[in-house]
Amino acid sequence: xxxxxxxxxxxxxxxxxxxxxxxxxxxxxxIESITAGxxxxxxxxxxxxxxxxxxxxxxxxxxQVEKLVDVRxxxxxxxxxxxxxxxxxxxxxxxDQNREGLISISNIFRANIIDVSEKSMxxxxxxxxxxxxxxxxxxxxxxxxxxxxxxxxxxxxxxxxVVWLED
Amino acid sequence: xxxxxxxxxxxxxxxxxxxxxxxxxAICPFYNSILNSKVKTILIRTEQNAAHSASGMARxxxxxxVCAVTSGPGATNxxxxxxxxxxxxxxxxxxxxxxxxxxxxxxVFQEADITGAVESFVKYSYLVKDAKEIPRVFKEAFYIAxxxxxxxxLIDVPIDIQQQEIGDFVYPEEVRLRTYKPTVKxxxxxxxxIVHELERAKRPLICAGGGVRLSDAKEELRGLVxxxxxxxxxxxxxxxxxxxxxxxxxxxxxxxxxxxxNRAMKEADLIMMVGARVADRAVNQxxxxxxxxxxxxxxxxxAEIGKNAGATIPIVGDAKHILADLAEYEIDGSYEDWxxxxxxxxxxxxxxxxxxEGYVDPAEFIRKLSFKMEDNAIYVADVGQNQIWSCKxxxxxxxxxxxxxxxxxxxxxIPAAVGAKxxxxxxxxxxxxxxxxxxxxxxxxxxxxxxxxxxxxxxxxNNYLGMVRQYQHFTYEDHYSVVDLxxxxxxxxxxxxxxxxxxxxxxxxGIDGKIGELLQGNTSCLCECLIDPMDLV
Numbered sequence: 001x002x003x004x005x006x007x008x009x010x011x012x013x014x015x016x017x018x019x020x021x022x023x024x025x026x027x028x029x030x031i032e033s034i035t036a037g038x039x040x041x042x043x044x045x046x047x048x049x050x051x052x053x054x055x056x057x058x059x060x061x062x063x064q065v066e067k068l069v070d071v072r073x074x075x076x077x078x079x080x081x082x083x084x085x086x087x088x089x090x091x092x093x094x095x096d097q098n099r100e101g102l103i104s105i106s107n108i109f110r111a112n113i114i115d116v117s118e119k120s121m122x123x124x125x126x127x128x129x130x131x132x133x134x135x136x137x138x139x140x141x142x143x144x145x146x147x148x149x150x151x152x153x154x155x156x157x158x159x160x161x162v163v164w165l166e167d
Numbered sequence: 168x169x170x171x172x173x174x175x176x177x178x179x180x181x182x183x184x185x186x187x188x189x190x191x192x193a194i195c196p197f198y199n200s201i202l203n204s205k206v207k208t209i210l211i212r213t214e215q216n217a218a219h220s221a222s223g224m225a226r227x228x229x230x231x232x233v234c235a236v237t238s239g240p241g242a243t244n245x246x247x248x249x250x251x252x253x254x255x256x257x258x259x260x261x262x263x264x265x266x267x268x269x270x271x272x273x274x275v276f277q278e279a280d281i282t283g284a285v286e287s288f289v290k291y292s293y294l295v296k297d298a299k300e301i302p303r304v305f306k307e308a309f310y311i312a313x314x315x316x317x318x319x320x321l322i323d324v325p326i327d328i329q330q331q332e333i334g335d336f337v338y339p340e341e342v343r344l345r346t347y348k349p350t351v352k353x354x355x356x357x358x359x360x361i362v363h364e365l366e367r368a369k370r371p372l373i374c375a376g377g378g379v380r381l382s383d384a385k386e387e388l389r390g391l392v393x394x395x396x397x398x399x400x401x402x403x404x405x406x407x408x409x410x411x412x413x414x415x416x417x418x419x420x421x422x423x424x425x426x427x428x429n430r431a432m433k434e435a436d437l438i439m440m441v442g443a444r445v446a447d448r449a450v451n452q453x454x455x456x457x458x459x460x461x462x463x464x465x466x467x468x469x470a471e472i473g474k475n476a477g478a479t480i481p482i483v484g485d486a487k488h489i490l491a492d493l494a495e496y497e498i499d500g501s502y503e504d505w506x507x508x509x510x511x512x513x514x515x516x517x518x519x520x521x522x523x524e525g526y527v528d529p530a531e532f533i534r535k536l537s538f539k540m541e542d543n544a545i546y547v548a549d550v551g552q553n554q555i556w557s558c559k560x561x562x563x564x565x566x567x568x569x570x571x572x573x574x575x576x577x578x579x580x581i582p583a584a585v586g587a588k589x590x591x592x593x594x595x596x597x598x599x600x601x602x603x604x605x606x607x608x609x610x611x612x613x614x615x616x617x618x619x620x621x622x623x624x625x626x627x628x629n630n631y632l633g634m635v636r637q638y639q640h641f642t643y644e645d646h647y648s649v650v651d652l653x654x655x656x657x658x659x660x661x662x663x664x665x666x667x668x669x670x671x672x673x674x675x676x677g678i679d680g681k682i683g684e685l686l687q688g689n690t691s692c693l694c695e696c697l698i699d700p701m702d703l704v
Contacts, residue, residue: 060474063469063472
């Protein structure tokens with residue numbers, strides 16, 4: 001099983017996300033995470049999908065997705081040539097005793113404390129998935145009350161494979 | 168001009184001659200506007216058959232077939248027909264009425280989320296929210312349906328959008344789709360590689376699929392075959408690309424194909440799949456069959472290449488263009504020894520049937536029928552044992568062989584034959600079905616009568632769902648379950664009720680004369696052939 005990050009450029013039209021997720025579910029492809037958002041050109045949406053499968057399946061995914069009428073292009077974001085980021089919000093149960101400890105771990109990870117109450121704090125962390133996993137690992141002595149992750153989004157490095165959109 | 172007027176005008180612009188359908192309130196504005204148009208309407212007797220008839224017409228004209236039904240149950244009934252066309256890559260434009268756009272999502276009377284329901288069976292779908300978009304949507308729909316890998320496109324139009332005033336009608340001259348650009352021309356380097364591999368090959372074999380017909384590449388393929396004397400087999404959907412009795416054609420492959428054709432697939436050192444998707448019924452266990460074979464895979468759909476078998480030379484594009492480009496090369500190859508072996512296999516591996524006396528032998532009947540049919544006749548096979556016998560024993564000369572290979576939808580033959588006959592009124596059209604599949608589309612006899620569509624219908628009657636019975640014979644040791652068709656109507660009475668000529672053939676005695684009688688004249692005929700209930704394909 002290999003893991004791949006696909007980036008899709010698609011028409012920003014109603015139903016496009018369901019067409020893509022529907023394709024994955026009916027053909028039995030796996031989605032680990034999917035994120036979508038409009039691009040600088042409002043006619044298009046960029047979708048980032050993490051999926052896994054053997055090489056043949058991954059190749060099929062690429063072809064089947066590309067075939068959809070609404071898909072402008074699909075490319076693989078290779079780890080070495082790309083940057084990935086995920087946003088994670090973590091609501092942690094705190095006491096007077098362990099509050100300071102959480103603040104210092106958050107500082108080390110450049111995470112932001114965005115909400116504080118008597119018994120809880122919300123930490124906002126952005127990074128690649130391994131950074132987020134590492135941070136969550138350090139919270140083993142805390143109680144995580146709620147966790148929200150966006151799934152990753154990414155871009156390839158440099159300007160060599162930019163798709164310029166015509167008018 | 169209203170949205171409905173624009174829908175009809177768009178069909179006129181696309182040259183659609185017929186609309187097959189079934190009205191209901193939600194599509195009534197469209198059916199009201201079409202009265203003032205040259206586009207003819209056919210009231211089919213159930214919506215599924217509207218898609219099948221449109222499919223029969225599309226396959227004969229090379230243009231998308233059109234059907235139009237109402238919202239809710241009308242639309243959902245259409246789904247099997249759409250899925251059938253999708254599996255066989257047949258271009259359709261399917262129009263559905265929808266409830267008032269402001270009520271969508273509130274579960275009002277006859278509301279169904281049809282664009283959602285057909286998502287996995289269409290190439291694309293539209294839910295029109297502004298009538299001004301109708302000309303663009305129709306232009307795109309016809310283009311998408313009939314380009315690249317062909318298939319059905321659905322347009323869902325709410326009733327208020329059909330009633331909306333749009334001002335002047337302007338049909339776009341060209342399609343502007345930013346995200347849809349199918350590949351037509353094959354990569355020149357890959358074509359060169361094909362030449363190289365054909366020159367190295369000792370035992371090359373071409374496997375022709377339905378894509379050859381869809382891209383109208385029959386002449387190009389025959390040219391290649393005849394110039395270099397390369398043997399050919401076909402998939403079910405590729406039947407008729409080569410004349411059945413062409414000396415270089417070795418018939419259908421697959422688990423229902425001919426043993427020598429399958430042996431050819433196993434022994435070939437090069438297989439060139441043209442417009443065929445290496446589907447499970449055609450090539451069982453492709454990784455075994457093609458282990459040491461050079462596989463050239465020509466397909467317009469890049470997703471088909473490598474899906475079921477890894478190709479040595481993948482080549483994406485339209486078969487007609489690729490074969491025409493290939494014809495520019497001189498190929499230095501001679502395969503006479505291979506042809507001699509194939510001839511030997513064909514002679515050594517005869518298909519022996521032991522027909523039971525006192526019945527019509529479907530194999531011999533279909534063979535004889537073929538030669539009595541007009542040279543360019545259209546033969547439509549249904550699904551079941553009748554389909555396999557038709558595939559194996561029908562002899563195509565300059566005619567067509569239509570069937571549904573992908574979805575295998577029972578009841579396809581009669582409505583498809585209606586569509587084919589309306590497309591080609593001067594050609595003889597014969598639909599061959601079983602007594603199970605006949606009863607799935609029997610209601611279309613009324614359509615044939617109403618619009619005077621003279622189709623010859625042959626029912627191979629064994630009082631069983633024969634294909635399933637055969638499966639239960641082998642797999643469940645004759646433990647037959649729900650395959651007995653007792654209670655079926657007397658077809659003589661059915662024919663009389665619909666004003667059709669009727670003929671019952673009980674056995675092979677005087678068979679030539681009876682076939683002559685059933686084919687006589689450009690009139691409809693219902694012919695019942697009594698076949699051995701225990702017969703196997």
